Amino acid sequence: MSGQVVGYVRVSATDQNPQRQLEVLGECHKIFTDKISGKSRAKRHALAELIGYIRDGDTVRIASMDRLGRDTRDLYNIVAEITDKGAAVEFVNEKITVDKNGASPLDSLMLGILAAFAEFERRRLRERQAEGIAIAKAKGKYVQQPALSDDDVEQVKTLMDLGYPKTEIARRFQVSRQTIYNALRRKV
Incomplete structure (x- = not known):
């Protein structure tokens, strides 16, 4: 191997622990x-840094393909962007490697099938979630998360400036962390 082994890890939230993925990756340079959630590639700064960092001959090692791409098209686009720079992409759990020459026919087939199944499962999960919410609403058991007032948002900002963790702030206001994030985004 002529280049470096460069690892990429993605967890969906700041309070999630990436340790399991790091162990799967093994030793990397x-x-x-x-x-951050994989929904928006624009906010995945480490991925952009990785793509800027890699060179011809490097190997990008990823624990699992769902950590790299959110759907089949996204996965293929990112893999193509990495391999166009001359680096290989290694998905450890799936035992698939794609390099600038492409993947073996079997690896290409498996990449397509596994990516399609992962995308299918994400869509089914969202569908089941929407069905569950509809049933709960029909039974009158679904309660929308309370919104934060402008005063509440100012208090949240002050607490954040003082270094309080978002989880603790959310608990104080009896809302989810996502409600905190949404309220702060609206006020920007």
Whole structure:
């Protein structure tokens, strides 16, 4: 192997622990970590840094393909972007490697099938969630998360400036962390 082994880790939230993925990756010369949902590639700064960092001959090692791409098209686009730079992509759990020459026919087939199944499962999960919410609403048991007032948002900002963790702030206001994030985004 002529280049470096560069790891990429992504967890969906800042309070999630990437340790399991780091153990799967094994020894790497450098590791890039994103702590954000994979929905928006624009906010995945570590992925952008990784793509800027890699060179011809490097190997990008990822624990699992769902950590790299959110859907089949996204996965293929990112893999193509990495391999166009001359680096290989290694998905450890799936035992699939794609390099600038492409993947073996079997690896290509498995990549397509596994990516399609992962996307299918994400869509089914959202569908089941929507069905569950509809049933709960029909029974009058679904309660919408309370919104934060402008005063509440100012208090949240003050607490954040003082260094309080978002989880603790959310608990104080009896809302989810996501409600805190949404309220702060609206006020920006």
